[in-house]
Amino acid sequence: xxxxxxxxxxxxxxxxxQYYTFAEPPxxxxxxxxxxxxxxxxxYETYGKLSPAADNAxxxxxxxxxxxHAAGYHSPNDKNPGWWDNMIGQGxxxxxxxxxxxxxxxxxxxxxxxxxxxxxxxxxxxxxxxFPMVTITDMVTVQKQLIDHLGIKKLLAIAGGSMGGMLAxxxxxRYPESVRSACIIASTSRLSPxxxxxxxxxxNAIISDPNWNNGxxxxxxxxxxxxxxxxxxxxITYLSDESMHAKxxxxxxxxxxxxxxxxxxFEVESYLHYQGDRFVERxxxxxxxxxxxxxxxxxxxxxxxxxxxxxxxxxxxxKMLVVSFTSDWLFPPYQSKEIVKALMNxxxxxxxxxxxxxxxxDAFLLEVEHLSNIINSFLSNLAxxxx
Amino acid sequence: xxxxxxxxxxxxxxxxxQYYTFAEPPxxxxxxxxxxxxxxxxxYETYGKLSPAADNAxxxxxxxxxxxHAAGYHSPNDKNPGWWDNMIGQGxxxxxxxxxxxxxxxxxxxxxxxxxxxxxxxxxxxxxxxFPMVTITDMVTVQKQLIDHLGIKKLLAIAGGSMGGMLAxxxxxRYPESVRSACIIASTSRLSPxxxxxxxxxxNAIISDPNWNNGxxxxxxxxxxxxxxxxxxxxITYLSDESMHAKxxxxxxxxxxxxxxxxxxFEVESYLHYQGDRFVERxxxxxxxxxxxxxxxxxxxxxxxxxxxxxxxxxxxxKMLVVSFTSDWLFPPYQSKEIVKALMNxxxxxxxxxxxxxxxxDAFLLEVEHLSNIINSFLSNLAxxxx
Numbered sequence: 001x002x003x004x005x006x007x008x009x010x011x012x013x014x015x016x017x018q019y020y021t022f023a024e025p026p027x028x029x030x031x032x033x034x035x036x037x038x039x040x041x042x043x044y045e046t047y048g049k050l051s052p053a054a055d056n057a058x059x060x061x062x063x064x065x066x067x068x069h070a071a072g073y074h075s076p077n078d079k080n081p082g083w084w085d086n087m088i089g090q091g092x093x094x095x096x097x098x099x100x101x102x103x104x105x106x107x108x109x110x111x112x113x114x115x116x117x118x119x120x121x122x123x124x125x126x127x128x129x130x131f132p133m134v135t136i137t138d139m140v141t142v143q144k145q146l147i148d149h150l151g152i153k154k155l156l157a158i159a160g161g162s163m164g165g166m167l168a169x170x171x172x173x174r175y176p177e178s179v180r181s182a183c184i185i186a187s188t189s190r191l192s193p194x195x196x197x198x199x200x201x202x203x204n205a206i207i208s209d210p211n212w213n214n215g216x217x218x219x220x221x222x223x224x225x226x227x228x229x230x231x232x233x234x235x236i237t238y239l240s241d242e243s244m245h246a247k248x249x250x251x252x253x254x255x256x257x258x259x260x261x262x263x264x265x266f267e268v269e270s271y272l273h274y275q276g277d278r279f280v281e282r283x284x285x286x287x288x289x290x291x292x293x294x295x296x297x298x299x300x301x302x303x304x305x306x307x308x309x310x311x312x313x314x315x316x317x318x319k320m321l322v323v324s325f326t327s328d329w330l331f332p333p334y335q336s337k338e339i340v341k342a343l344m345n346x347x348x349x350x351x352x353x354x355x356x357x358x359x360x361x362d363a364f365l366l367e368v369e370h371l372s373n374i375i376n377s378f379l380s381n382l383a384x385x386x387x
Numbered sequence: 388x389x390x391x392x393x394x395x396x397x398x399x400x401x402x403x404x405q406y407y408t409f410a411e412p413p414x415x416x417x418x419x420x421x422x423x424x425x426x427x428x429x430x431y432e433t434y435g436k437l438s439p440a441a442d443n444a445x446x447x448x449x450x451x452x453x454x455x456h457a458a459g460y461h462s463p464n465d466k467n468p469g470w471w472d473n474m475i476g477q478g479x480x481x482x483x484x485x486x487x488x489x490x491x492x493x494x495x496x497x498x499x500x501x502x503x504x505x506x507x508x509x510x511x512x513x514x515x516x517x518f519p520m521v522t523i524t525d526m527v528t529v530q531k532q533l534i535d536h537l538g539i540k541k542l543l544a545i546a547g548g549s550m551g552g553m554l555a556x557x558x559x560x561r562y563p564e565s566v567r568s569a570c571i572i573a574s575t576s577r578l579s580p581x582x583x584x585x586x587x588x589x590x591n592a593i594i595s596d597p598n599w600n601n602g603x604x605x606x607x608x609x610x611x612x613x614x615x616x617x618x619x620x621x622x623i624t625y626l627s628d629e630s631m632h633a634k635x636x637x638x639x640x641x642x643x644x645x646x647x648x649x650x651x652x653f654e655v656e657s658y659l660h661y662q663g664d665r666f667v668e669r670x671x672x673x674x675x676x677x678x679x680x681x682x683x684x685x686x687x688x689x690x691x692x693x694x695x696x697x698x699x700x701x702x703x704x705x706k707m708l709v710v711s712f713t714s715d716w717l718f719p720p721y722q723s724k725e726i727v728k729a730l731m732n733x734x735x736x737x738x739x740x741x742x743x744x745x746x747x748x749d750a751f752l753l754e755v756e757h758l759s760n761i762i763n764s765f766l767s768n769l770a771x772x773x774x
Binding site for chain 1: 578590596613615655716719
C-alpha cells in the first residue's frame with residue numbers, strides 16, 4: 001500500500017501549532033506607532049531538532065495571507081500540507097534532518113498570533129479597529145522575543161518570499177548579530193506606488209462593504225464581498241500576463257458560446273471568484289487591512305538609512321542571497337537589484353539570482369526546482385564555511 | 388485681452404451634441420445576442436464641414452468612459468474642452484478646416500445614446516438590467532446607421548484609441564467598402580485574460596454594492612462605492628509602474644510622517660480615491676457593466692476569422708495605421724503587432740509605429756506631439772493619394 005502523504009520519508013509528518021505568550025500587562029510591547037499592546041500570543045511551528053549548541057535554526061517567513069503552518073500535516077485527514085512543504089523536510093532545501101525550522105504567524109494576523117480578531121483583555125471584546133497599527137518592525141520585534149524564548153542566540157538562516165522577504169530585510173538590519181544568513185525571495189525594500197495602489201483599492205473594497213461596520217463585524221455577517229474583491233485584485237497581481245494566457249486564455253467556463261449575461265463566463269473570471277470566495281472562509285478582513293498597511297509603510301531606506309538604502313544596510317553582517325523572477329511585476333526584479341546594489345555598495349557578501357519564469361509573483365511558490373537548487377547550494381556553502 | 392479658450396483660432400469653439408433616433412418600433416434593431424431593441428437614439432457631435440462630395444468625413448471613437456464630446460466647449464463657462472480637443476481643430480491632425488469630424492456615443496452608454504439608464508418605452512421605466520447585452524458589433528451597426536443618415540457613403544478615415552480601436556477594427560472588417568483608412572491606437576483585436584480579469588473584478592465591485600440592487604437604482608441611492616472601486620482599478624491599469632513612480636512615488640498626502648490609520652495616506656491612494664469619487668458623478672454603473680462586457684466579448688479572430696486573425700482581415704480595404712506605446716501593459720504592443728502581422732499576411736497596406744512612452748495606456752491621450760505628427764503624416768499622405 002502506498003504511504004499516506006504525512007508518512008512519506010521526506011514529509012515532516014504530523015505537526016502541531018504551538019503558542020507563546022509574552023508582554024503580559026503591565027509589561028506591554030511599545031509599537032512603532034507609539035501605542036502599547038499586550039499580552040501577545042505568537043502562533044508558531046517548528047520542524048526538525050534544535051542542536052545542543054542551538055546553531056542550526058532557520059526562521060522562515062510567510063507571505064501576506066500565509067501562516068505558521070509551513071510544512072507537514074495537522075491531521076491524518078488533512079488534504080494539503082503546509083504552504084512551503086515542498087521546501088521543508090528530509091532531503092529538501094530546508095532539510096529537517098540538519099536544521100531546526102521555525103515559522104511564526106505575524107502580529108496582527110488571524111492565524112493564532114494576536115491580531116484584530118483577538119480578544120482585547122481591556123474590553124473582553126475582539127479588538128477590531130481598536131487594534132493598534134503594526135509595522136514590519138513590530139512584527140520582527142515579536143519574532144525576536146520568540147527566538148529568544150526558544151533559546152536561540154543566532155539564527156543560521158532566515159528566509160522569506162514576498163512580504164516574508166521584507167521581514168528578512170528588517171531582521172538583518174535590526175539584529176545583525178543574530179542572523180548568519182538571509183534569503184530574500186521575490187521581495188523588495190519598499191513597495192512601488194503601483195503595489196500600494198492595489199493594496200489601497202483592496203482595502204477600499206473591504207471598508208466600503210457595509211458589513212465591515214467600521215471593523216466591528218465579529219459574530220455578525222462578515223464583509224465577505226469586500227474581502228473577496230481585495231483577494232481577486234491580489235490574485236491578478238500574483239499571476240503574469242503570460243501565465244494567465246497559459247492558464248486561462250480567453251476560454252469560457254461551462255459553455256462554448258457567450259451567454260450574454262453578467263455571470264462569470266470566462267474561466268479567468270470564474271477562477272478569481274473561486275479564489276475570492278475561498279479566501280473569506282479562512283482570512284479575517286481586518287487582518288488584511290492591517291497587514292497590507294504594514295507592507296505599504298515598509299521602506300527600509302527611509303526607516304533605517306535616512307533615505308539611503310546603502311546606508312540602511314551598513315550594519316548587515318549576514319551572508320545574503322537575493323532571488324527574483326523575470327515575470328514578477330508586483331515585486332519586479334529591479335527592486336531586488338536595488339537591494340543587491342545597496343549591499344554591494346557596502347561590500348557585503350551577497351549573491352543574486354534572477355530566475356526566468358512565466359509564473360509572475362507566484363513563481364516564488366511555484367518554481368520549486370530552481371529555488372531548491374539555489375537555496376540548497378546557498379545553505380550547503382554556509383554549512384561548509386561554519387564547520 | 389487674451390482670447391477665451393473657445394475663441395482661440397485652433398479651437399472648434401462652442402459645440403452642441405446632436406441626436407438621431409432610429410429603429411422605431413416595430414422596426415427594431417436585432418442585436419448579436421438575439422434580442423431586439425428600439426427606438427435607438429445616438430448622441431453625436433460634428434466639427435468642420437462635410438464637403439459637397441461627402442468625402443472628407445472622419446469618424447472618431449471614444450474610449451470606455453468617453454463620450455461624443457470630443458472637441459470644443461459646450462458653453463463659454465466650460466472649464467474643459469472635449470476629450471480629444473488637442474487633436475481636433477484648425478491646424479491640428481484632425482484638421483477641421485479640411486475634414487468633417489464625427490464622434491458618437493456608443494449604444495449602451497450613458498452620454499446621450501440609448502443605454503440601461505434610458506427609459507424603456509415598454510415599461511416607461513429605465514431599462515436597468517432589462518437592457519439587452521450589446522457587442523462592439525452592435526455599437527458599430529448603430530454608428531453605420533448614423534453615417535448613412537448623415538449622407539456619407541465612404542469615410543475618409545476612422546480613428547480610435549483603446550476600446551475605440553476595437554470599433555475601428557470592427558468597422559474595417561464589417562464595412563470594408565465604407566472606410567478609406569483607419570488609425571488603431573493603443574488597442575487590440577481581443578483583450579488579454581489579464582484585462583478581462585480587471586474588468587471582471589470591477590464589475591464584481593459594482594454588483595456587490597448593495598445599492599446596485601440588481602441594476603434597479605435609478606432615482607435611488609447609487610452604487611457609488613462599487614463604481615468607484617471599478618474606476619480605481621481601471622486607473623491603475625491606465626498608468627504604468629514608471630509613470631506612477633514619477634507622478635506619486637511613495638509621497639504622503641498632507642503630512643511628512645505616517646499617520647498609522649486607514650485614511651488615504653499616500654498620494655497615490657488619494658489620487659485613486661479622487662478619481663473614483665469624481666467618476667461616479669458622471670458615469671452610470673450599469674453602462675460600465677455593459678460596456679466592459681462588450682470589450683471582453685470582442686475577439687475579431689473568433690467572430691470574423693474562425694479563430695484566425697489573418698482570415699478576419701481578408702476583406703479589409705482600408706489603409707491601416709497601428710500605433711502602440713512601449714509602457715502600455717493593458718493593451719500591450721504585442722497585441723498591436725498581432726494586428727499588424729495579420730494584416731501583412733494579407734498584403735494589406737499597414738503602417739506600424741511603437742512610440743516610446745512612460746505613460747502606460749494613458750499615453751494615447753497624453754503623447755499628443757508624437758501622435759499628432761504620426762496622424763498628420765498619415766492623413767496628409769492619404770489626401771495626396773486621393774487628390
